[in-house]
Structure formats: C-alpha cells, structure tokens
Amino acid sequence: MRTLLLSLLSASTAFAQGELSAPLVKADLSKPDPAAAVWKSAPAPLSVSLMGQPMVTPRPEATTTSELKVQAVHDGTRVAFRLTWKDDGVDEAGVLGTFSDAAALQFPVGNSDTPPPVMMGGKDQPVHIFHWRAQYQRDAEKGKPTPKDLYPNLNVDMYPMEFHDMGSLGRKPDDNRDQFSPGRATGNPQAYSKTGVDEIIAEGFSTSSVQEGHGSAGKATWANGEWSLVITRPLKSEGGSVLNPGGKSFVAFAVWQGGKKEVGSRKCLTMAWTPLSLGK
Amino acid sequence: MSVKNWQLKRDMDYPYPEARPKKQWAIVFDLNKCIACQTCTLACKTTWTSARGQEYMFWNNVETKPYGGYPLAWDLRVLEKLGRQDWAKNGSYAGKTIFEAAPPSERAVHFNPTDEDWMYPNVGEDDCAGGPVGAGGAAMSALPHDKWFFYLPRTCAHCTYPACLAACPRKAIYKRAEDGIVLIDQSRCKGYGECVRACPYKKSMYNPYTRVSEKCVGCYPAVEQGIQPQCVVNCIGKIRVMGFINPPWAARDDNPVDYLVHKKGLALPYYPQLGLEPNIYYIPPIHADREYLAQMFGPRVDDAIKAYQGIARDKTAQALMVLMGSTDRIIHRFAAEKDQAVAFNEVGTEIARVPITEPVIDRPAFDERLGAVRNNTP
Numbered sequence: 001m002r003t004l005l006l007s008l009l010s011a012s013t014a015f016a017q018g019e020l021s022a023p024l025v026k027a028d029l030s031k032p033d034p035a036a037a038v039w040k041s042a043p044a045p046l047s048v049s050l051m052g053q054p055m056v057t058p059r060p061e062a063t064t065t066s067e068l069k070v071q072a073v074h075d076g077t078r079v080a081f082r083l084t085w086k087d088d089g090v091d092e093a094g095v096l097g098t099f100s101d102a103a104a105l106q107f108p109v110g111n112s113d114t115p116p117p118v119m120m121g122g123k124d125q126p127v128h129i130f131h132w133r134a135q136y137q138r139d140a141e142k143g144k145p146t147p148k149d150l151y152p153n154l155n156v157d158m159y160p161m162e163f164h165d166m167g168s169l170g171r172k173p174d175d176n177r178d179q180f181s182p183g184r185a186t187g188n189p190q191a192y193s194k195t196g197v198d199e200i201i202a203e204g205f206s207t208s209s210v211q212e213g214h215g216s217a218g219k220a221t222w223a224n225g226e227w228s229l230v231i232t233r234p235l236k237s238e239g240g241s242v243l244n245p246g247g248k249s250f251v252a253f254a255v256w257q258g259g260k261k262e263v264g265s266r267k268c269l270t271m272a273w274t275p276l277s278l279g280k
Numbered sequence: 281m282s283v284k285n286w287q288l289k290r291d292m293d294y295p296y297p298e299a300r301p302k303k304q305w306a307i308v309f310d311l312n313k314c315i316a317c318q319t320c321t322l323a324c325k326t327t328w329t330s331a332r333g334q335e336y337m338f339w340n341n342v343e344t345k346p347y348g349g350y351p352l353a354w355d356l357r358v359l360e361k362l363g364r365q366d367w368a369k370n371g372s373y374a375g376k377t378i379f380e381a382a383p384p385s386e387r388a389v390h391f392n393p394t395d396e397d398w399m400y401p402n403v404g405e406d407d408c409a410g411g412p413v414g415a416g417g418a419a420m421s422a423l424p425h426d427k428w429f430f431y432l433p434r435t436c437a438h439c440t441y442p443a444c445l446a447a448c449p450r451k452a453i454y455k456r457a458e459d460g461i462v463l464i465d466q467s468r469c470k471g472y473g474e475c476v477r478a479c480p481y482k483k484s485m486y487n488p489y490t491r492v493s494e495k496c497v498g499c500y501p502a503v504e505q506g507i508q509p510q511c512v513v514n515c516i517g518k519i520r521v522m523g524f525i526n527p528p529w530a531a532r533d534d535n536p537v538d539y540l541v542h543k544k545g546l547a548l549p550y551y552p553q554l555g556l557e558p559n560i561y562y563i564p565p566i567h568a569d570r571e572y573l574a575q576m577f578g579p580r581v582d583d584a585i586k587a588y589q590g591i592a593r594d595k596t597a598q599a600l601m602v603l604m605g606s607t608d609r610i611i612h613r614f615a616a617e618k619d620q621a622v623a624f625n626e627v628g629t630e631i632a633r634v635p636i637t638e639p640v641i642d643r644p645a646f647d648e649r650l651g652a653v654r655n656n657t658p
Contacts, residue, residue, distance in 0.1 A: 058447065058474060059385045096336070096395040096486055097473070147332050147489055160330050180331035183490030186467035191490035206451045208470075261392065264472035265449040 022072035091258030100135035107241035136194035323514035333489025347404030351397035377555020436496030437558030447478030518605025
C-alpha cells in the first residue's frame with residue numbers, strides 16, 4: 001500500500017496533460033503512414049507523460065516509457081494519431097516467454113463532460129480502445145507465423161486432422177482442423193491472424209473484450225531507437241466512440257515494451273485523460 | 281484475504297476468498313512404483329496436445345529428481361525466492377508462501393521461464409545424486425546403491441488456491457465448483473502469460489500458435505462421466521489413482537484418496553510450502569534422500585515412509601493398493617471383503633473386485649499329465 005501511495009504521489013506530475021488538437025486536413029487518412037506529408041504540416045507534437053501502471057497487480061516495477069509524443073489530424077470522416085516513443089528495439093513476440101511492443105489509444109464511449117475512469121473505464125462507463133501490437137502488424141505484413149516460422153528446426157510427423165488423405169473418415173482435411181486448437185475452436189480472436197489494430201471495449205479492469213473491427217488501421221516503423229506509429233479510425237463507430245468535427249472529447253494512451261516483458265496490465269500509461277478537440 | 285490451508289496447518293494470504301468446490305479432483309501417485317515409462321505422458325499428449333503450438337507441451341510429464349525438471353529447475357528457481365521454509369513443531373508452516381512473499385507489484389513471487397527452459401523435458405533422466413561418481417565408481421556398481429534418484433510424474437494439481445487463477449488479470453481462469461478442476465477459458469484468454477509466470481509448478485503453458493495459454497484440463501470430459509483421466513487409466517505400473525479428496529475435517533475413511541492422504545498419511549502434497557494446497561499427492565520413495573524428500577513433501581515424510589513400509593500388515597491398505605489401476609471408473613468408496621478388494625462408484629454400484637493377494641500357482645516345467653515340457657515360447 002505504501003508503494004501504491006508513493007506511486008500515486010509521483011503520478012501527480014503526470015496528471016496535467018496539455019490539450020491535443022486535431023485539425024481538419026485534406027489528406028487520405030485511410031492508409032496509416034507515419035512518414036506521410038500530412039504529419040510535417042500538422043501541429044507540433046504534444047508531449048504526454050506516462051508512468052508504470054500503478055493500480056492493479058501485476059504491474060511494472062518501474063516506468064519504462066515516460067514520454068509519448070502525439071499528433072492528430074482528421075479529414076471529416078477519419079481521425080489519425082501519430083505516436084512516437086523511445087524503445088531500444090523491435091519486439092514482435094513469437095516464441096515462448098517473449099512479448100510484443102504495443103501501444104493503445106483509449107476514448108470514452110459517449111461524449112459527456114466527465115469521461116469514464118481513465119484506466120479501462122468503469123461499470124456502465126465503457127471505453128473504446130485501439131490496440132496496436134508489433135506482433136499484429138507482423139501478421140498483416142508477413143502472415144501469421146506458423147510454429148515452423150517461429151522454430152525453423154521444428155520437425156513434426158503430422159498434426160491431427162491435417163492428413164492429405166482422410167481415408168475412410170471421408171472428411172475434407174479442413175473439417176475439424178481446429179478441434180485440437182482450443183483457442184481457435186472457441187473463436188478467440190487472439191488465435192487468428194490480426195490486421196494490426198484490435199478494437200476493444202472495456203468497462204473496467206479485466207473486462208476488455210475484442211470487437212469486430214470498425215475500420216481502424218495501424219502502421220508503425222521503428223528507427224533509431226524510436227517507434228513511430230499511426231493509428232487511423234473512423235470518426236464515428238456504432239456502439240463505440242464517436243468524435244465530431246468541431247467537437248471535444250478525450251483520449252488516453254498506453255505503451256508496452258515487449259523487450260521489458262511488458263504485457264497486459266504491465267504497461268505504462270497516461271494517468272489522466274488528454275482533452276481532444278477536433279477542428280472544423 | 282485470509283484463507284485456510286490445511287496442508288500448512290494455518291491460514292494464509294490469497295487474493296480471493298476461500299471457496300472450496302463441492303468435490304475436489306485429486307490424483308495419488310505411488311513414487312515407489314514409477315519407472316518413468318512416460319506412458320502417461322504420451323496418453324496425455326495424444327489426447328490433448330498434438331496440435332500446432334502444442335509441440336513442446338506436456339501437461340503430464342515425468343521427470344527424474346533431483347536433477348530433472350520441465351521447465352528447467354522449475355522447483356528450485358521458485359523455492360530460492362521464498363526464503364527459509366521452516367515447519368514448526370506442531371506441523372504448521374512457519375515460512376512464507378508464494379503469495380505472502382510476493383513484492384507489492386506482483387500477485388505471486390515467481391520465476392518466468394524462457395523458451396529454452398522448456399526445451400529439455402527429460403534432462404537429468406536416470407542421473408543419480410549422492411556424491412561424485414569418480415569417488416566411488418559407477419553409481420550402480422555397489423549394493424546397496426549409494427546414490428539415489430526417483431521419478432516424479434506430474435500433472436496440474438488443480439490447486440485449492442491456484443496461483444494461475446490468482447494471477448490472471450483478465451479473470452479468464454476459473455475453478456469448477458462441481459469437481460475443483462481449474463480451467464483457462466480459451467475464448468477469453470489473451471495470452472498475457474501471467475499464469476505461466478505465476479504457477480510455481482509451471483503447469484500453465486503458452487501456445488505460441490493460438491497465442492493463448494493452456495493447461496491440463498484434468499480430463500474433465502471423462503471425469504464428468506465417472507471415468508479417471510487418461511494419464512491414470514493408461515499407467516501400466518498402476519501407480520496412480522484419481523478420486524475426490526475431502527479436506528481433513530470432512531475426510532471419509534472409505535474414500536480412497538482420503539484414506540491414503542488423511543487416514544494413513546501415506547500420500548503427501550508436493551511443495552506444500554508454496555501455499556497452493558495442490559491436489560496431487562505422492563507416496564514418497566523409500567530409498568531417496570530424506571532431507572530432499574522433506575523439502576519436497578514437508579515434515580511428515582518420515583511418517584509416510586514408515587506407514588508405507590507397514591502396508592504388508594494392513595489388509596485395508598493393501599486392498600486399496602491393488603485397486604489402483606484395476607478399473608478405469610472413479611472409485612468413490614472401497615472396502616476389503618475377506619480376501620478381495622472391492623470398489624464402488626458414486627451411487628454405490630460395485631465397479632471392481634480383485635484379490636488382495638494374487639494366488640500363487642506353481643507350474644512345474646514338466647507337465648506329468650501331458651508328458652511334455654512347458655516352455656514360455658508362445
């Protein structure tokens with residue numbers, strides 16, 4: 001408890017965040033591109049402070065990502081955010097015991113003056129999260145890795161239900177293929193190839209639930225010890241966060257450094273909402 | 281929260297309140313009989329973990345103690361984080377459990393295995409301990425052997441206080457009220473691997489293909505039909521029995537697991553000091569180093585070995601020992617009737633009847649009646 005209080009005290013410096021404005025631009029924001037020209041003319045990046053998630057265990061012992069630089073623009077139908085943060089290397093997870101670099105944007109569902117609790121929302125106060133992972137981006141770019149991709153020296157005689165000739169069983173090889181892969185058989189979105197960004201609705205810690213994509217996309221590049229990530233999303237999404245040109249809302253941020261074994265609740269995040277205003 | 285842990289003879293900290301299931305799945309293993317044939321391992325493997333991403337998984341494994349471990353040195357690497365693990369004179373645990381030793385940022389003190397740690401499932405097989413081989417010749421050259429080792433078959437212990445469940449930030453792990461089996465919800469798990477980190481027995485495993493974690497399911501589809509798990513019914517050495525254990529205050533002498541654990545004190549939980557109240561129990565090997573056994577099985581290990589050595593004079597205990605492996609049904613009640621051991625299912629129907637002592641039949645090499653020499657060639 002003492003540690004928690006100390007964490008909160010040191011968090012007070014992280015509470016005050018500037019306002020993020022997303023001007024209306026004439027650009028194609030459907031394809032996320034961290035190097036696009038639009039970011040050169042966009043307002044200078046806003047610096048937001050992050051700290052190690054202090055509220056629930058398990059949590060990081062130290063703040064690994066303390067600063068995030070953010071820009072935002074919208075084109076009347078989509079809004080895009082460009083995030084940069086320092087990270088020593090690229091971590092895409094894969095083999096056992098490895099974790100992926102990741103970042104997330106969080107918006108309130110519903111636009112009231114008082115946003116939901118900043119950490120994952122609360123009961124009946126949902127938040128809409130756009131979660132990018134390097135691992136998911138790898139899926140989108142190179143295909144979801146097979147065990148053979150992860151372990152090149154792997155040798156397996158055969159997998160059940162993957163025989164070329166099912167003989168008297170008479171089934172097509174694809175039938176029941178996932179029967180022995182419970183994650184896939186139960187339809188867990190985690191077990192299928194990803195497009196880069198997961199859309200998540202949450203009503204508090206441990207409630208996050210991946211939704212069918214509403215057309216968001218993400219693309220990041222890593223160079224010189226820094227990730228540059230663009231997440232683009234439609235302004236309006238049914239059942240999710242709705243942003244209006246000329247209107248105001250809030251946004252919050254989180255970053256995971258896979259190389260430091262951060263995943264799930266082991267993350268660095270903003271301790272307060274950043275006010276977001278959209279240009280007309 | 282404070283919960284009662286009868287294996288520690290005291291209350292302990294746990295993130296959730298005490299909620300004992302109606303019945304608690306349990307397996308008892310007689311380590312004196314295990315020969316590490318790995319039939320259990322393969323029975324489990326072919327039943328549950330033959331798909332992509334499960335190549336390395338052994339929900340049931342058999343390792344050679346003291347050196348073997350899957351993953352590598354899983355036990356030593358968590359024990360070393362607990363500090364002193366003393367037991368008080370009255371049998372209560374005076375040290376800290378993994379929950380009590382956890383730093384403020386964690387739910388359980390743990391070690392996080394790397395990829396390589398999982399890659400040597402049978403390292404140390406048949407390696408003996410007890411001093412340098414060079415000093416006394418080969419370990420097997422003298423009788424009695426001055427070196428020791430034993431085989432330790434392991435499944436998930438479907439703990440009363442699972443660390444995997446405690447550590448899951450998504451609450452995707454649950455313990456079933458009907459049989460105490462601990463399961464990972466495969467549709468909710470996001471593969472954070474917190475259960476892999478937190479389970480001190482390392483029986484939660486990450487599937488890098490489905491990107492969710494998996495674990496021994498206690499063969500619940502069989503258990504629901506009154507049948508023992510695959511690793512139990514396929515054990516060719518008949519060293520195992522699966523049943524339902526009661527806490528000591530509700531123990532029944534005619535329940536096979538209660539009898540072995542509570543009534544006779546023959547079978548002991550392994551690494552009880554970790555604080556999970558694990559529900560796999562071992563009859564300790566009589567020939568291994570006692571200090572090592574005490575570290576693994578707690579302070580009652582000498583009594584357990586003494587009780588085991590007295591089985592020859594105990595017909596009830598013998599009856600139960602011969603029922604192990606004599607039926608694939610779950611034995612809820614057993615009895616010794618004259619020279620026979622009898623097992624009953626949950627509703628009291630007889631499911632197995634075997635002689636307590638197999639009759640000895642002397643078959644001379646020369647058959648007088650047929651005037652022929654018998655031989656063993658089929």
